[in-house]
Amino acid sequence: GAGVSQSPSNKVTEKGKDVELRCDPISGHTALYWYRQSLGQGLEFLIYFQGNSAPDKSGLPSDRFSAERTGGSVSTLTIQRTQQEDSAVYLCASSYGLAGVNTGELFFGEGSRLTVL
Amino acid sequence: ELKVEQNPLFLSMQEGKNYTIYCNYSTTSDRLYWYRQDPGKSLESLFVLLSNGAVKQEGRLMASLDTKARLSTLHITAAVHDLSATYFCAVDKSGNEKLTFGTGTRLTIIP
Numbered sequence: 662g663a664g665v666s667q668s669p670s671n672k673v674t675e676k677g678k679d680v681e682l683r684c685d686p687i688s689g690h691t692a693l694y695w696y697r698q699s700l701g702q703g704l705e706f707l708i709y710f711q712g713n714s715a716p717d718k719s720g721l722p723s724d725r726f727s728a729e730r731t732g733g734s735v736s737t738l739t740i741q742r743t744q745q746e747d748s749a750v751y752l753c754a755s756s757y758g759l760a761g762v763n764t765g766e767l768f769f770g771e772g773s774r775l776t777v778l
Numbered sequence: 779e780l781k782v783e784q785n786p787l788f789l790s791m792q793e794g795k796n797y798t799i800y801c802n803y804s805t806t807s808d809r810l811y812w813y814r815q816d817p818g819k820s821l822e823s824l825f826v827l828l829s830n831g832a833v834k835q836e837g838r839l840m841a842s843l844d845t846k847a848r849l850s851t852l853h854i855t856a857a858v859h860d861l862s863a864t865y866f867c868a869v870d871k872s873g874n875e876k877l878t879f880g881t882g883t884r885l886t887i888i889p
Contacts (some may be wrong), residue, residue, distance in 0.1 A: 694876070703866065704821075704879040707805060717876055752820060764828060765809050767872045769821040 663687075665770035667753050673776045674743055682738045682773045684753030690756030693736050694767060695728060699749040707751075710736060711758050743777045750774050780805050780871050784880035792888050794856050799883045801850040801867035809870035810843050810850045814863045821866065825852075833844065854885075862887045 666685040674680050686693050706720040709729045716748040721727070725743075730736040740747055754767035781804040791797050809828055813821040825834045827843035827850060828851070834841050838861065840853045850867055864884045868877040 696879075703881045704868075706876055706878065709876055754821075755867055764826050765877070766811060766826050767821075767868075768823065769813075771820045 665755055665768055667751075667770035667773050669773055670771060671774045671776075673778065675778050676745060677696070677742055678721055679739065680775060681697055682740075682751050682753075684736045684738070684755075684770060686736070686753070686755030687768055690755035690757055691733065692763075693730060693754045694754045694756075695736070695738050695758070696752045696754065697749045697771070698752060700706065704752065707738070740775075743775075746774055747750045747778045748777045780807070780869060780878045782867060782869050782878050782880040784865075784867055784883050786883060787881060788850075788884050788886075790886045790888060791854075791857055791859075794859055796856065799852040799855050799865055799867075799885070801852070802878055803869045803878075805848075806845075807848075807871050808843075808845050809872060811868045811870070812841050812850070812852055813866045813868065813879075815866065815882070816863050819832045824865075841851050858870045859887045859889060861885065 668683045693710040696704040698704050708728050709717040712733045713730050725741045728738045750772040752772045754769045756767050757763040785800050811817045812824040814824050815821050825841040827839045830845040832843045838855045864882045866879050866882045868879045870877055
């Protein structure tokens with residue numbers, strides 16, 4: 662597609678359940694990022710992929726959070742045993758990374774709004 | 779640890795007026811970005827500033843970067859209602875490939 666695509670756009674889950682959020686980056690972008698935005702807050706970095714590897718996982722808030730990327734394209738962010746404090750909008754972004762002239766500009770998807778009851 | 783601060787956090791201004799949003803950051807960087815976010819929407823890239831003294835303009839918005847002062851400004855000229863949004867600056871600590879975002883400035887333009 663033309664832009665970064667995320668699904669689901671909205672997810673309501675019960676505390677303790679696992680959720681998976683999906684991101685399909687812009688074709689040709691080798692770098693992929695996950696950020697989290699809580700209500701009225703700024704953006705919190707979670708994890709960054711270059712190709713299929715994740716050189717920086719420093720932002721993952723706990724071991725309940727994990728992410729993978731396969732085929733250098735689609736990424737999945739998994740949250741296990743969700744807690745109410747996990748409620749937020751999870752934003753995915755992509756960039757050219759090492760694929761060419763890279764200004765570092767990120768292109769964001771519309772986000773997945775997660776609500777944990 | 780890189781810290782990025784914006785001020786003001788909230789800005790309410792009348793149409794037709796000029797104002798400036800400030801973005802300060804704590805460590806050396808020569809890459810700074812401005813994004814716009816409308817309520818319930820994602821982030822839209824506005825400006826990419828890649829060197830000291832860089833100045834970019836688009837319509838009523840102008841952004842500049844002073845890497846020595848570790849400061850970027852977003853200047854709004856003759857504000858109009860459709861500029862109402864939250865504006866974020868973000869800094870790339872050189873070579874890190876990871877953007878650190880400021881807290882955002884919520885701008886409301888009053889007719």
